[in-house]
Amino acid sequence: MLNTLIVGASGYAGAELVTYVNRHPHMNITALTVSAQSNDAGKCISDLHPQLKGIVDLPLQPMSDITEFLDGVDVVFLATAHEVSHDLAPVCLAAGCVVFDLSGAFRVNDPAFYEKFYGFTHQHADLLAQAVYGLAEWNHDKLKEAQLIAVPGCYPTAAQLSLKPLIDADMLDLNQWPVINATSGVSGAGRKAALSNSFCEVSLQPYGVFNHRHQPEIATHLGADVIFTPHLASFPRGILETITCRLKPGVTQAQIADLFKQTYGNKPLVRLYDKGVPALKNVVGLPFCDIGFAVQGEHLIVVATEDNLLKGAAAQAMQCANIRFGYAETQSLI
Numbered sequence: 092m093l094n095t096l097i098v099g100a101s102g103y104a105g106a107e108l109v110t111y112v113n114r115h116p117h118m119n120i121t122a123l124t125v126s127a128q129s130n131d132a133g134k135c136i137s138d139l140h141p142q143l144k145g146i147v148d149l150p151l152q153p154m155s156d157i158t159e160f161l162d163g164v165d166v167v168f169l170a171t172a173h174e175v176s177h178d179l180a181p182v183c184l185a186a187g188c189v190v191f192d193l194s195g196a197f198r199v200n201d202p203a204f205y206e207k208f209y210g211f212t213h214q215h216a217d218l219l220a221q222a223v224y225g226l227a228e229w230n231h232d233k234l235k236e237a238q239l240i241a242v243p244g245c246y247p248t249a250a251q252l253s254l255k256p257l258i259d260a261d262m263l264d265l266n267q268w269p270v271i272n273a274t275s276g277v278s279g280a281g282r283k284a285a286l287s288n289s290f291c292e293v294s295l296q297p298y299g300v301f302n303h304r305h306q307p308e309i310a311t312h313l314g315a316d317v318i319f320t321p322h323l324a325s326f327p328r329g330i331l332e333t334i335t336c337r338l339k340p341g342v343t344q345a346q347i348a349d350l351f352k353q354t355y356g357n358k359p360l361v362r363l364y365d366k367g368v369p370a371l372k373n374v375v376g377l378p379f380c381d382i383g384f385a386v387q388g389e390h391l392i393v394v395a396t397e398d399n400l401l402k403g404a405a406a407q408a409m410q411c412a413n414i415r416f417g418y419a420e421t422q423s424l425i
């Protein structure tokens with residue numbers, strides 16, 4: 092049994108991890124923690140997230156010093172804000188734990204990126220170099236050896252799963268940067284109340300135009316520039332990305348279909364559409380990324396959907412953990 096600590100368990104991604112870890116046959120929850128000053132300290136997780144009632148009724152423990160929670164712990168999931176993960180991950184690693192960080196704190200091996208896009212000075216260049224990027228379908232071998240896994244952002248997961256095979260197979264004319272138009276539900280912004288995320292404020296609007304931190308995350312890991320425009324829409328969860336690209340002359344629909352099948356045919360958490368394109372409702376609550384596409388002449392449109400809290404966060408973290416420890420990739424997820 093892997094003794095497993097979930098930090099930030101009261102949040103949206105944390106609560107999903109609680110479900111997954113609880114039903115994992117080889118994992119055991121040691122504690123669920125929140126910040127020392129949390130309004131939810133001492134509350135039962137299932138009072139906050141009643142879907143867990145009768146399944147996990149553990150308390151949320153206030154945490155001022157994480158070392159008090161690390162005795163005998165094998166695995167730590169950090170479902171915390173970037174700066175919090177940045178500070179906690181080194182402590183967990185020093186205690187010998189394998190760390191799955193859902194934040195952006197270790198995703199890009201470039202301290203200047205954090206200064207510019209995250210607004211803080213990264214203190215752990217060594218860990219940036221050591222962290223394995225947890226795009227699970229692509230980093231299987233590195234994940235098996237990893238101590239620190241940086242689980243990708245929600246938008247970057249769907250974008251990279253769609254574009255990486257095409258770019259690696261040299262099928263795109265990258266003189267036209269792929270254009271990723273992405274729409275997310277409000278849970279993408281986390282559980283904390285904010286005016287910009289409140290019911291009457293949210294409609295449908297682009298944000299972070301030309302400056303969202305996921306643009307450089309996507310471009311760095313793809314090794315190609317992209318235009319990325321996120322939109323916030325008035326539904327609770329899910330992401331749909333419509334990605335427009337130009338094909339190299341002569342590339343056909345059949346070649347793209349073959350490429351996606353070769354790449355993901357044996358990957359259980361990516362579902363390919365033979366016909367048509369996916370809709371959000373078919374992935375919400377599920378750990379998949381669904382991908383469909385259409386071609387007209389040299390133009391390609393790929394559509395990808397996922398649940399931002401699952402394949403975009405908690406499910407991918409668990410998928411990485413399954414790979415890391417040699418369990419079936421879908422263990423506890425399906």
Ligand SMILES: NC(=O)C1=CN([C@@H]2O[C@H](COP(=O)(O)OP(=O)(O)OC[C@H]3O[C@@H](n4cnc5c(N)ncnc54)[C@H](OP(=O)(O)O)[C@@H]3O)[C@@H](O)[C@H]2O)C=CC1
Pocket residue numbers: 098099100101102103104105124125126127128129130131154169170171172173175193194195243244245278279280281282283399400403404
């Ligand atoms: N929501 C999404 O779709 C996705 C989120 N992510 C990333 O995952 C992480 C979690 O996101 P999300 O679940 O949405 O966030 P939430 O805001 O919903 O949850 C954050 C959690 O962290 C806790 N927390 C805050 N400060 C500390 C601290 N110092 N020590 C311990 N716990 C703390 C909060 O509790 P309290 O404040 O009460 O202490 C809460 O439990 C973030 O880094 C986010 O960027 C990644 C992909 C998708």
Ligand SMILES: CC(=O)N[C@@H](CCC(=O)OP(=O)(O)O)C(=O)O
Pocket residue numbers: 193194195243244245246275276277278279280281321323403
């Ligand atoms: C709707 C919404 O606000 N979404 C978040 C993305 C959440 C996520 O995946 O991202 P990180 O882990 O990189 O923070 C945003 O745009 O900041």
